[in-house]
Each structure stands twice: as structure tokens, then as C-alpha cells.
Amino acid sequence: MKWINEKAKTLQQGAIRAMFDRANKMTGVISLGIGEPDMSTPKLLCEVCKEALDKGITHYTPNAGLLSFRQAIAEKSHLKDLNYDPHTEIIVTNGGMGALSLLFLVLLNKGDEILIQDPQWLNYVAQVDYCDGTAVRVPTDFAHNFEMQPETIENCITPNTKALIINTPNNPTGSVMTRDTMEKIAKLAVKHDLMVISDDVYNTLLYDGAEAPCIASFPDMKQRTMIINSFSKSFAMTGWRIGYAAGPAEIVDRMTKCQENFNACANAPGQYTCAVALDHPELSEELRQIFERRRAILLEGLAKIDGIRFNEPKGAFYAFADISSFGLSSVEFCNRLLDEQKVVCIPGSAFGECGNGFIRIAYTCLDEKLYEALDRIETFCRSI
Numbered sequence: 001m002k003w004i005n006e007k008a009k010t011l012q013q014g015a016i017r018a019m020f021d022r023a024n025k026m027t028g029v030i031s032l033g034i035g036e037p038d039m040s041t042p043k044l045l046c047e048v049c050k051e052a053l054d055k056g057i058t059h060y061t062p063n064a065g066l067l068s069f070r071q072a073i074a075e076k077s078h079l080k081d082l083n084y085d086p087h088t089e090i091i092v093t094n095g096g097m098g099a100l101s102l103l104f105l106v107l108l109n110k111g112d113e114i115l116i117q118d119p120q121w122l123n124y125v126a127q128v129d130y131c132d133g134t135a136v137r138v139p140t141d142f143a144h145n146f147e148m149q150p151e152t153i154e155n156c157i158t159p160n161t162k163a164l165i166i167n168t169p170n171n172p173t174g175s176v177m178t179r180d181t182m183e184k185i186a187k188l189a190v191k192h193d194l195m196v197i198s199d200d201v202y203n204t205l206l207y208d209g210a211e212a213p214c215i216a217s218f219p220d221m222k223q224r225t226m227i228i229n230s231f232s233k234s235f236a237m238t239g240w241r242i243g244y245a246a247g248p249a250e251i252v253d254r255m256t257k258c259q260e261n262f263n264a265c266a267n268a269p270g271q272y273t274c275a276v277a278l279d280h281p282e283l284s285e286e287l288r289q290i291f292e293r294r295r296a297i298l299l300e301g302l303a304k305i306d307g308i309r310f311n312e313p314k315g316a317f318y319a320f321a322d323i324s325s326f327g328l329s330s331v332e333f334c335n336r337l338l339d340e341q342k343v344v345c346i347p348g349s350a351f352g353e354c355g356n357g358f359i360r361i362a363y364t365c366l367d368e369k370l371y372e373a374l375d376r377i378e379t380f381c382r383s384i
């Protein structure tokens with residue numbers, strides 16, 4: 001079509017969507033592919049939203065978001081000890097993705113390089129490419145629990161490197177970066193004068209005593225860190241599209257101007273609701289406990305399947321399992337698993353070259369479905 005520009009023509013459907021398109025043509029499928037909480041938003045929050053609508057909170061908000069909400073983020077979110085100024089250093093966005101896209105729009109000149117883990121949730125790469133930046137992948141491996149190693153990062157740094165993205169707990173691996181590695185990465189960022197984009201959207205979903213400190217809390221880091229977060233995973237609110245970014249005032253100011261011109265603001269009743277959500281961490285904890293139980297079911301089931309290897313994921317709701325012993329690529333494995341046993345998993349190669357030989361398994365379905373899916377995976381593995 002002649003009206004579409006060259007850049008838009010390069011946009012591709014992601015491999016995750018492609019799996020779902022295949023699965024949608026079948027019946028009796030169990031999906032371990034979905035990267036969102038399967039449960040509905042907590043009732044209390046839905047009631048708060050109704051109240052917002054009744055109160056007439058249905059108008060545009062300031063471009064940076066309702067000030068009361070930004071204040072709540074500064075005082076009650078994981079940023080509370082870091083003294084972010086809600087007037088200048090926080091912007092409310094259309095989910096975490098909205099924050100990332102505004103950020104890349106204001107950050108990137110042609111050829112600027114952004115370091116992104118491999119394997120990693122791929123939308124970063126797509127957004128960076130679209131904004132004329134260059135995504136440089138930092139390889140990781142099973143032996144190091146898919147954690148970016150400071151020496152490997154350093155080898156990827158060039159004079160064009162502008163920023164490094166970290167995402168812990170991680171999608172797709174479920175890995176949680178150790179404090180020690182985070183400290184080393186922070187020092188590296190200071191040494192090479194890099195910005196760090198810290199995508200914290202899974203940071204309420206931690207297990208086995210794992211912790212996810214905020215990289216902005218390390219020495220000299222606050223002024224070079226942009227925090228991305230949202231309510232999608234922590235409060236089962238993916239469809240509400242509420243997220244935020246917190247970081248240096250000059251960048252937040254540019255992102256706010258960008259938001260003014262592109263989409264005005266995030267939805268008003270959602271902002272009102274999420275401000276109240278911050279008073280109810282127990283709602284988020286309830287979700288975490290459900291995922292903790294399912295994680296135990298999944299790991300116990302996987303451990304019984306000959307040929308599958310995995311590191312125990314300490315966060316998010318994913319396991320990243322090594323299926324290379326079966327002699328199939330991860331795409332072949334997932335396609336055949338779907339065709340023969342009607343279970344959706346996502347090929348690890350969808351997240352980068354280093355994901356080949358692995359599959360991402362999301363435990364975002366009911367316990368009984370998870371048990372049934374594990375039986376089917378075991379049957380499939382035995383058959384090959």
C-alpha cells in the first residue's frame with residue numbers, strides 16, 4: 001500500500017502472537033503462553049473505578065498524570081525511599097509500554113545503541129528500532145542463570161552506547177538479578193556514563209526470599225536511571241493500561257511534552273483507581289501467593305520429565321526450560337507440542353538467539369489446567 005511509510009512496513013507480528021493465532025484455530029488447547037495474570041482485577045479496585053466514574057473523573061488529566069496519583073507513587077510505591085519529586089520526576093503513562101515508547105522517542109538519535117539482554121521480551125527491540133536506535137544484544141546463558149555478566153556488557157559498549165536495559169524479575173526467564181550483579185552493573189554504568197532503564201514491572205512477584213532492589217538506590221545511580229513500572233502484573237490490571245516512569249526531571253519533562261502531543265494522558269478513572277491500589281499491597285500479595293503455589297506445581301512437574309532442564313526461576317510467572325536434548329529447535333518443539341498435545345508454550349528463540357533450545361512456560365492458568373498441561377508435556381516428551 002503506497003501510503004504506508006517504509007518504517008511501518010518493517011513492523012512484524014511477534015512470534016508470541018503467531019503461536020496464539022495457530023492455537024486459536026484449535027479446540028481443547030491449554031495455554032502456558034500468556035504473559036499476563038489470568039485472574040480478574042481485584043473487586044475492590046473495580047469498585048473504586050465505579051466510584052471514579054460516578055464522581056465524574058472522566059476528563060483529560062494533566063499530561064504527566066493526576067498529581068495525587070504521582071504523589072501516591074512517590075510516597076507508596078517501591079520508589080518511596082528514593083525521594084522522587086512527583087511534580088517533576090514522575091510521569092503516568094499508558095502502561096509500562098507507554099512509558100518505554102515515550103522514553104525511546106525522547107532519547108534516541110539515529111544510531112544510538114541500547115544494550116538489551118538476549119533472551120529478553122522483544123518489544124524493547126521493536127521500539128528501539130522504530131525510534132531509529134540500534135538494539136545491541138548482550139548474550140546470556142543457562143550456566144549464569146541468564147543474568148547479564150558485567151564483563152559481557154562491557155564488551156558490548158561502544159562510543160555510541162547510550163543506555164542499558166535491565167529487567168528483573170525477567171521476562172522470559174523468570175530470573176532475578178542478584179544484588180551483587182546489580183551493584184557491578186551500576187558501577188559499570190557510572191564508569192561509562194550510561195543511562196540505565198530499569199523495567200521493574202514484575203518486582204512484586206518474587207519467591208523463595210528473592211529480592212529486587214531498585215538500581216536507582218545504588219551510589220550515583222538515581223540521576224542516570226529511568227524506572228519503568230506498571231500495575232499490569234502486580235494488580236492484574238493489564239487492560240487498564242496504567243504505568244509510570246520515574247527519572248531525571250529533564251527527561252520526564254520531554255516525555256510529558258511528547259505525551260501531550262501523541263496521546264494526552266493515561267485514562268483518568270484508571271489513574272484514580274491505581275492511586276488507591278497503592279494503599280492495598282495485600283491485593284498484590286494475594287496474586288503473588290497464587291503464582292507461588294502454581295510455580296511449585298510447575299517446577300515439581302517439570303522435574304519429573306526426562307530430558308528437560310531448568311534453573312529455578314525466582315520471579316515473575318515464567319520458567320525457561322532447556323529442551324535441547326530432544327534434538328528439535330525451540331520453534332519445532334513448540335509447534336509439535338501444540339499440534340500433538342494442544343499445549344501452548346513460547347519458543348525461546350522468540351526472545352533472541354540465546355533462547356534457542358529453550359521454551360518459555362507461563363504459569364498463568366488454573367492449577368488443574370497446569371497439572372493437565374504438565375501431563376501432556378510429559379507424554380509429548382516421551383513420544384520424541
Ligand SMILES: Cc1ncc(COP(=O)(O)O)c(C=O)c1O
Nearest residue numbers: 035095096097121171230232243
Ligand atoms: C518485561 C516487560 N516489560 C513491560 C511490559 C509491559 O507491560 P504493560 O505495558 O502492560 O505495563 C511487559 C508485558 O508483558 C513485560 O513483560
